[in-house]
Amino acid sequence: MRLSDDDFKFICQFVYESTGIVLNDSKREMLYRRLTRIIRDRKLNSFSQYCQLLRKQGEQEKDFFINAITTNLTSFFRENHHFEYLTTEEIPALIKSKTAGSNGKKRLRVWSSASSTGEEPYSIGITLLEALKNDLPSWDVKILATDIDSDVLAKGKAGVYDVNRIEDIPKNLKQSYFFQGCGKSSQSVKVHEKLQRIITFKQLNLLHDWPMKGPFDAIFCRNVIIYFDKKTQHDLFARYFDMLAPGGLLFLGHSENLGNYQQYFSNVGRTIFRKPY
Known part of the structure; x- marks a missing residue:
């Protein structure tokens, strides 16, 4: 099957309008592979037929389409320096500075805003529970994990993974936070x-x-x-800034930066940015 330039442009525009994700020619081969699977699933004969489906039934098809083409590459403790910073710098500082609320507990809130299949929020959770375990009863800890893809969210919520996904996690953490299955499930683990x-x-x-x-x-x-254009990035950084507590941290990926929004944050580590107090 051939993916025409017109169909490619339409798909890219549909993705941008639906998600803000910018696709260009460098993503054409990836898009071709994923669209091929979609067309096979929908029992269609061409990319043009699928574009027609999106034009006529875009709202009904959108969730399935976005789930099928978005990238979900993740792992436990990916970019581990971020979790090390939480352990060695941020949590000790919060232990000293946080005061108890009306419920008698110190409040701690973290948002994993592109959580994919759950490895990132579970890594955050392990890091927080380990760092606070000597005083955990006095803390109210909550993590919000969000993603645009409903399929990967369901995987994350279930908390079941192939055992090889946790092979690089230290043994003591495996024993504390994962259960290994038995029999037919012996190659799977479930989050505690x-x-x-x-x-x-x-x-x-x-x-x-x-x-x-x-x-x-x-x-x-x-x-x-x-995956977003510069204007969308700037708008998101402004919204993240408003959503952070004074002194709160924003963690970006290894190849990302704040661009012009850097002036509103201080850089405290590798792709770690702090909102002023």
């Missing part, structure tokens, strides 16, 4: 309930309204900003 209890998974398009109120002590927005 104590970890799932502090994480809420919700579907969210970052370009739409954000129903949560915040403020967040830290926001992870890693390896997603690169």
Whole structure:
């Protein structure tokens, strides 16, 4: 099958209008492969037929389409320097500075804004629980995990992974936070309930309204900003800034930067940015 220039342009525009993600010629081969699977699933004969379907039934088809073409590459403790910073710098500082609220507990909120299949929010959760475990009863810890893709959110909420996904995690953390299956499930692990209890998974398009109120002590927005154009990036940074508590941290991916919005944050580590107090 041939993907014509007109069909490619239409698909790119549909993706941009739906998600804000910018696709260019460098993504053409990736888009071709994923569209081929979609067409096979929908029992169509050409890319043009699928474009017609999107034109006529765009709203009904949008969720399936976005789930099928968005990239979901992730792993536990990916870009580990971010979790090391939380452990060695941020959590010790918060232990000293946080005061108890009306419920008698210190409040800690983190948002994983492109959570994919859940490895990132679970890594955040493990990091927080480990750093606070000597004083955990006095803390109210919650992590919000959002993604545009409903399929990967369901995977994250289930918390079941192939055992090889956790092979690089230290043994003591494996024993504390994962259960290995038996029999036919022996090659799978499930996240411990104590970890799932502090994480809420919700579907969210970052370009739409954000129903949560915040403020967040830290926001992870890693390896997603690169898919947006400069104006959308700037708008998102402004919204993240407003959603952060004074002194809160914004974590970006290894190839990302704040651009012109850098002036509103201080750089405290590799792709780690702090909102002023």
